[in-house]
Amino acid sequence: MAAAGPPDGAALAARLRDGDLAAAPAVLNLVENRGAAARPQIAALLGGVSPTALGAEAAGHVIGVTGPPGAGKSTLLSTLVREWRGQDRSVAVLAVDPSSRRSGGSLLGDRARITFDPHDAATFIRSTAAGTRLGGLAPATRAAAHALAIAFDVVVIETVGVGQSETEISEVADTVAVIVQPGSGDSLQFLKSGIMEIPDVLVVTKADLGQIALRARRDLAAALRSAGSRDTAVVAVSAVASPPVGMAELTQALDAHRATLDLPARRLASRRASALADFVVEHGERGLRAVGGRRDAGRLLAAQDPGDDIPTLVAALEAAAPGIMGTA
Amino acid sequence: MSDTEHRLPERDRPWMMRTYAGHSTAKKSNELYRSNLSKGQTGLSIAFDLPTQTGYDADHELARGEVGKVGVPVAHKGDMKQLLDGIPLDKMNTSMTINATAAWLLALYIVTAEDTGVDQQLLQGTTQNDIIKEFLARGTYAFPPGPSMRLIADMVAYTVTEVPKWNPINICSYHLQEAGATPVQEIAYAMSNAIAVLDAVRERVEEDQMGRVFSRISFFVNAGVRFVEEHAKLRAMGILWEELGRERYGVTDEKQLRFRYGVQVNSLGLTESQPENNVQRIVLEALAVTMGRNARARAVQLPAWNEALGLPRPWDQQWALRMQQVLAYETDLLEYPDIFEGSVVMDGLVSELLEGARAEMAVVAEHGGAVAGVDYMKAALVDSHRERIHRIEAGEQIVVGLNKYTETEPSPLMDEEGGIMTVDLGVQQEAIEALAAWRESRDQAAVDAALAEVRRVALTDENIMQATIAAARAGVTTGEWSQALRDAFGEYRGPTGVGEAAAGADDQDIEALREEVDRVSDALGRRLKILVGKPGLDGHSNGSEQIAVRARDAGMDVVYEGIRLTPAQITQSALQEGVHVVGLSILSGSHRELIPDIVTSLREAGVDAPVVVGGIIPEADEQPLKDAGVAAVYTPKDFDMRRIMRDIVALVAEHNGIADPAAAGAA
Incomplete structure (x- = not known):
């Protein structure tokens, strides 16, 4: 059998605009494709779902879920997906696996920990290996989040909270939830010292531990106040309790954050940050210098049309640094 | 040296001989058991099919293709009665390879005995009932670790007074070796597992019962073809067990401190290539568990030579039984005291293994014990197994007929069916129809009430056994009982162990x-x-x-x-x-x-x-x-x-x- 070309990006965009959830696997196959032939199709896809094409921001809620290894992210997510489906909301999960890439390969194990009905067309789960940097988001994950938010009610990006991922996830998500487990003093210290970015929602897992979880919740709330945050909701949950505890409260806290958000501003910032990150992945620090450094790049992006999609913004950066395109 | 020192005054009685068996239907399996017993087998070993082991009825989506395959389906007390028809339960010693649903199958066994006029006080046998190794190696778990350990503790607490000759649990190191464990890992993880069980039981029985509890815990071990080291492993386990009884649980009675184990020898090392070589492997492995009197198995079951090809036929199982009989009745093995007493080699091997096992047990304890440490042990086993495969691929570990001496004549043992048994594909349909008929015939109100009681008890601290036995009497099915507990405890997916596995050596x-x-x-x-x-x-x-x-x-x-x-x-x-x-x-x-x-x-x-x-x-x-x-x-x-x-x-x-x-x- 001969190799089929990459799928038609414009057609996929049209399907997403029509709310066709079954387009999701092909969308991911396309945005993950790093081949030259895929580039114009990815541009067509993202162009077709851009605010310019839609006349508005995509309605879906992009939620970043992150936290240290072992905090219970996958277990929580499994229960949370059920809760959202119970509210009749469609859910896409982009699980970013932190596996080392020494061999180039990775074991994508998160899927095993998320239980869902295989006959349910409104739940989509895709595991992706992390980018080349520790914990970094791959360009495909950013592009997929933007695209799927057209068709899905909720798009979750799940990452392990190490290295760069927290900063990156806050660049992409409308709402960032950080998961910590009681007794993990690190989170507390990181918050106090400012190493950890202040999340929009802080989730304390293992609420079934009772007093310990309550105390953790109190300590974290105090740390957040001393770090200057008055808005962060702190929610205690237990996904392993039967029935699970705190799920409705958590979805309400996520919704409440989204309701107060200036969505067009956050999405615009997200697209521009994603474009810059993609540009750096493609052309490296040398490319960045060619456009005059990070600050100039930011200025250039700020001058573009607010409705532009990521590939258009990347192209604008590339145009400003003609030397880097070389003969490739 | 006087005669009495190097000879026994009278020849030892042989170990109990079993064959792990069961397939298709309760009726067919009953015929097989009777035929095996008539050939000189001295105990029963029941193999249940996977739906029965994991708590599903034959009509469940997951049961498709599995009914009657690796064992016999037992859905309710009617099936159990047919399975044991004509077998005297007051005399028979029955081993049931059943874990997640062990409480249920024991209840069916008790009710079947009751119906034939045999009091549960007289029942002898073993329920495997070791859930940790299911998480680690065998995969027939149904409930999360916490509730699973509670079910085990309930069974131990119940049987110690009500079914006093029963071994409620067989701590299994067998499956760990099958999953690639080294001898040190096999010992350490089995002992850590036993500690988790005994600690859980200690909370449910009176302190003065601990000696009796300790004495009812038996082991199910493996023996590989490195039979000298394997024998040393069993001696080391005996020493550790006694030490554990004395030091951790305060047991003083010598009889209660004895390390008792049954064995099924290694299947991992059996090959599909030149499968006749498996016969000599199995015999050598049987020697590992029988040759030293101080660490001799109480019960032995041997695999069939063609296990790596498919399901063994009755003749293949007969051959495995005959190996045991030759060893026990023809050789002079049972005429002597322990033949390794004072052996420098054996003592050296034992202390090596003891040292390694103690260190590894300490690591498991650091991980919070066997229940909390399942992920750690699982990843360690995946690593060991990868090492083993690597050695075979590289030719460092010789497997005759597989990676060396591979030239072979055509085997006359392979008939037109490939030298294995094939299970009739109609078995599942038959089971589904029988199940529907059973559900039609019973008192549904009594079934509903019994299941409601199981669900209620599951959410309390009460012992699950009484409600389970009542459900068995009422005609509840395996799938229904398990679903009641799944509702109460939640579904569980075990660790895969692969995420944590280290990368292999680059070459x-x-x-x-x-x-x-x-x-x-x-x-x-x-x-x-x-x-x-x-x-x-x-x-x-x-x-x-x-x-x-x-x-x-x-x-x-x-x-x-x-x-x-x-x-x-x-x-x-x-x-x-x-x-x-x-x-x-x-x-x-x-x-x-x-x-x-x-x-x-x-x-x-x-x-x-x-x-x-x-x-x-x-x-x-x-x-x-x-x-x-x-x-x-x-x-x-x-x-x-x-x-x-x-x-x-x-x-x-x-x-x-x-x-x-x-x-x-x-x-």
Whole structure:
């Protein structure tokens, strides 16, 4: 059998605009494709779902879920997906696996920990290996989040909270939830010292531990106040309790954050940050210098049309640094 | 030296001889048991099918293809009665390989005895009932670790007074060795497991009962072909066990401190190539557990020579029984006291193993004990198994007929059916119809009330046994009882152990493979992605775990979801994950039903990725699977995983029209 070309990006965009959830696997196959032939199709896809094409921001809620290894992210997510489906909301999960890439390969194990009905067309789960940097988001994950938010009610990006991922996830998500487990003093210290970015929602897992979880919740709330945050909701949950505890409260806290958000501003910032990150992945620090450094790049992006999609913004950066395109 | 020192005054009685058996239906299995007993077998060992072991009735989606395959289906007290028909339960010693649903099957056994006028005080036997090794190696768990340990503790607390001759649990090191454990790991994890069980029971019985409890705990061990070291392992286990009893549980009675174990010898080392060689392996392994009197097995069951080919026939099982009988009745083994007393070699081996095991037990304790440490132990086993495979691939560990001395004459033992038994495909339909008839015939109100009581008790601290026995009497089915507990305890997915597995050593082979994976990935536009899936109820995940780890080391993106997947789940994963190839593993014999289902389901969903299959697949089934759309079939004789990986990459390249660089160069 001969190799089929990459799928038609414009057609996929049209399907997403029509709310066709079954387009999701092909969308991911396309945005993950790093081949030259895929580039114009990815541009067509993202162009077709851009605010310019839609006349508005995509309605879906992009939620970043992150936290240290072992905090219970996958277990929580499994229960949370059920809760959202119970509210009749469609859910896409982009699980970013932190596996080392020494061999180039990775074991994508998160899927095993998320239980869902295989006959349910409104739940989509895709595991992706992390980018080349520790914990970094791959360009495909950013592009997929933007695209799927057209068709899905909720798009979750799940990452392990190490290295760069927290900063990156806050660049992409409308709402960032950080998961910590009681007794993990690190989170507390990181918050106090400012190493950890202040999340929009802080989730304390293992609420079934009772007093310990309550105390953790109190300590974290105090740390957040001393770090200057008055808005962060702190929610205690237990996904392993039967029935699970705190799920409705958590979805309400996520919704409440989204309701107060200036969505067009956050999405615009997200697209521009994603474009810059993609540009750096493609052309490296040398490319960045060619456009005059990070600050100039930011200025250039700020001058573009607010409705532009990521590939258009990347192209604008590339145009400003003609030397880097070389003969490739 | 006087006669009394090197000879026993009278020849020892032989160990109990069993054969692990059961298939198709309760009626057919009963015939087999009676025939085995008439051949001189002295105890029963019941093999249940996977739906019974995992708590599903024959009409459940997950039971498809599994009913009556690796054992007998027992859905209710009627089945149990038929299974044991004509067997005197007050005299028989019955071993039941049952774990997650052990409380239920024991209840059915008790009720069956009751109906034939035998009091439960007289019942003798063993329920395997070791859930930790199910999480680690065998995969027939049903409930989460916490509630599972509670069920075990309930059974121990109940039997110690009500069924006093029963061994409520067999701590299994057997399956750990099958999953690749070294002797040190086998000892350490089994002992850590026993500690977890005894600590849980200690909370449920009076302090003065602990001696009796301790004495009811028996072990189920393995013996590999390195039979001298294996014998030392059993002596070391005996020493550790006694030490544990005295120091941790305050047991002082010598009899209660004795290390008692049954054994099934190694299957991992049995080969599909030149399978007749398995006979000598099995005999040597039997020697490991019988040759020293101070560490001799109480009960022995030997596998059949053709286990790696498929299900053994009655004649194959008879041969395994005859091996035991020759050892016990023809040789002089049972005429002497312990033949290793004072042996420098044996003592040295034992202290080596003791030292290693104590250190490893300390590591498990640091991880919070055997329950909290399941993930750690699982990952350690996956690592050990990978090392073992690597040694065989590299020729450092010789397996005769497999990686050395592979020339062979055609085997006259293979008949036209491939030298194995085939289970009638109509068995499942028959079971489903019988189940419907059973449900029709019983008092539904009594069943509903009994199930409500099981559900109520499950959510309290009360012992589950009384409610379970009442449910068995009322005619509840295996699937219904298990569902009641699943409702109360929640579903559970065990750890896969592959995420934590360390990367294998780099060598030239793997480097070359990575280059090829990179090349194909570049041509595909994204990294070559494989789904490794285990359909059906079979929990023997060693093979699929090794494939998953190796594929990662070769540079692929690997989606591995663990065991017990339905065709719909596999299809959904393959579709959503956008994989380039699907690898499926089945060892339970359900491949003829499940694999074509999955291929059809994949194609209907628009997934055209090639499908490869690995497992215990009889040669005769290979072509039908290929006709159903399977691209390649791998069996235990394909031990070289490097070759399997190369095949998979080539398959993906060919399927996607990516040219072979060698061929392109030649053109």
